[in-house]
Amino acid sequence: QVQVMESGGGVVQPGTSLRLSCGAAGFTFGTKGFHWVRQAPGKGLEWVAVISFDGSNEYYGDSVKGRFTISRDRSRNRVFLQMNSLTAADTGVYFCAKDVGPAVAGLSSYYFDSWGQGTLVTVSS
Amino acid sequence: SYVLTQSPSVSVAPGETARITCGGNNIGDRRIHWYQQSPGQAPVLVVYDDRDRPSGIPERFSGSNSANTATLTISRVEAGDEADYYCQVWDDDTTQVVFGGGTKLTVL
Numbered sequence: 001q002v003q004v005m006e007s008g009g010g011v012v013q014p015g016t017s018l019r020l021s022c023g024a025a026g027f028t029f030g031t032k033g034f035h036w037v038r039q040a041p042g043k044g045l046e047w048v049a050v051i052s053f054d055g056s057n058e059y060y061g062d063s064v065k066g067r068f069t070i071s072r073d074r075s076r077n078r079v080f081l082q083m084n085s086l087t088a089a090d091t092g093v094y095f096c097a098k099d100v101g102p103a104v105a106g107l108s109s110y111y112f113d114s115w116g117q118g119t120l121v122t123v124s125s
Numbered sequence: 126s127y128v129l130t131q132s133p134s135v136s137v138a139p140g141e142t143a144r145i146t147c148g149g150n151n152i153g154d155r156r157i158h159w160y161q162q163s164p165g166q167a168p169v170l171v172v173y174d175d176r177d178r179p180s181g182i183p184e185r186f187s188g189s190n191s192a193n194t195a196t197l198t199i200s201r202v203e204a205g206d207e208a209d210y211y212c213q214v215w216d217d218d219t220t221q222v223v224f225g226g227g228t229k230l231t232v233l
Binding site: 035037044045046047050059060061062095100105108109110111112113115116117118 | 126156158166169217223
């Protein structure tokens with residue numbers, strides 16, 4: 001059974017950093033891309049970033065480009081989101097989502113077949 | 126950047142058919158995917174590649190995509206279908222995933 005689980009959320013002050021972690025099980029980790037998607041309180045879904053199956057490609061949403069970095073550790077079956085220079089606008093639930101494919105341009109449809117339950121990030125002074 | 130437009134809300138009576146639309150420039154040329162999100166829950170994929178259903182999703186859920194509008198159709202609506210629904214595409218030009226703003230389905 002496929003499982004995706006986020007951790008690392010919390011309350012942080014503006015201007016600081018936070019690293020989220022996503023663990024995965026129940027499938028061959030090294031063959032799938034992963035995404036981070038966030039949802040501000042009472043708002044819709046906003047895509048944050050994607051990393052390809054082998055970590056060779058990363059793409060980001062405009063609102064986080066240059067501040068957030070997605071990465072993966074094949075040995076630990078984990079995906080990470082390093083978030084720097086956080087502002088109140090970054091507050092929300094962050095979901096880790098498994099891509100149906102390798103998340104490689106030209107080979108993938110880039111959609112999500114498994115999601116974690118989310119981890120809440122609150123940026124507040 | 127590519128924009129997907131959804132109506133904020135749709136209301137239907139139980140047993141009726143709900144149609145949730147997603148508008149975009151020449152969206153019919155793209156593959157569109159739909160997610161259902163119940164309150165406090167993670168989204169669930171209900172339709173992918175315009176019209177295909179993941180295993181476990183009832184046949185009552187169907188999709189279509191043509192010209193400038195994609196449609197998620199839910200037949201014989203049940204109370205449990207009440208949720209927010211989001212359309213999604215991949216934009217090759219910007220190398221970004223794009224979500225629609227979401228549609229809240231209310232079952233009267």
